[in-house]
Amino acid sequence: MLLLSLSCFARAANTETYRDIIEKAQTLSLQKERGHALQLLTSSLTRESKKGPAPKELVTALEEVASLFLSDKAQQLYELALSLRENEPQLALQKLADAAKLEPDNLQIQLEQFRVSSILGNCNEAGAAILRLYESLSTLEVVRLAAAQAQLCRNQLDDAQKIRNGFDFRKSPLMPVWTSTDVEILLRQKKGDKALESLAQAQKVDPDFPETYYWQWRAEQDLKKVSEKPGPKYVALCKSLSPRSYRRYLAEPFLCRRVQEVESSLKKNNTPSA
Numbered sequence: 001m002l003l004l005s006l007s008c009f010a011r012a013a014n015t016e017t018y019r020d021i022i023e024k025a026q027t028l029s030l031q032k033e034r035g036h037a038l039q040l041l042t043s044s045l046t047r048e049s050k051k052g053p054a055p056k057e058l059v060t061a062l063e064e065v066a067s068l069f070l071s072d073k074a075q076q077l078y079e080l081a082l083s084l085r086e087n088e089p090q091l092a093l094q095k096l097a098d099a100a101k102l103e104p105d106n107l108q109i110q111l112e113q114f115r116v117s118s119i120l121g122n123c124n125e126a127g128a129a130i131l132r133l134y135e136s137l138s139t140l141e142v143v144r145l146a147a148a149q150a151q152l153c154r155n156q157l158d159d160a161q162k163i164r165n166g167f168d169f170r171k172s173p174l175m176p177v178w179t180s181t182d183v184e185i186l187l188r189q190k191k192g193d194k195a196l197e198s199l200a201q202a203q204k205v206d207p208d209f210p211e212t213y214y215w216q217w218r219a220e221q222d223l224k225k226v227s228e229k230p231g232p233k234y235v236a237l238c239k240s241l242s243p244r245s246y247r248r249y250l251a252e253p254f255l256c257r258r259v260q261e262v263e264s265s266l267k268k269n270n271t272p273s274a
Helices: 002-015 018-030 034-049 056-067 072-085 089-102 107-119 123-137 141-153 157-165 175-188 192-205 210-223 230-239 243-248 259-268
Strands: none
Touching (some): 034 123, 072 089, 123 141, 141 157, 157 175, 210 230
């Protein structure tokens, strides 16, 4: 009888689909058992990936469970940190630390801790945390992007490029932000012409993303092909950036943080900034 029961249990486990796993994980997350839910989803992803491309539904569920706020207080602290990030990053980091005490495994909090730490120049410790996250959640594009940014911030150029090369971001909603990372790598490799080609494509996809104009300005300076457009365009976009647009580009840690650098250069060269 015991053998029969075990046999039935094994058959049930074998017939469990990834959709069953998603439902189970969502229930667990609502019960505030995120760690267990993530284990189920990542194990299912590993199994499904052996059969072919991972089901989008499973990847989406993984990101949703990892990002879900389980307490109002943690979400309030996170939102407060976002409002402080632009002008008071140190205080923003403190609020994120408070949020992390409540939800240490919340993906949104972890990613934002890395971004704000990068702004403050604390790349090593924050980058190491993101790279540990990348080991378990590399399927998620936001984590892959942050890992590439972390390696770049840590001056690990080859590792940053390896992560970037492992993902085709051309049709991604995060394509402009990926391009910023890609172009910084190219410029460090002295490949300015290739960087300009990449930037031109990104500007067609999203003409309102300020950082592509900053990097165009930098690339043209490196190549001594300075034109009047990118510097003033970058400054103008940053000065008119709405809170909604700022949130849209949250994945870029250094969003509009080089305005003073560009304005000083434009003033020195008698170029109107905006």
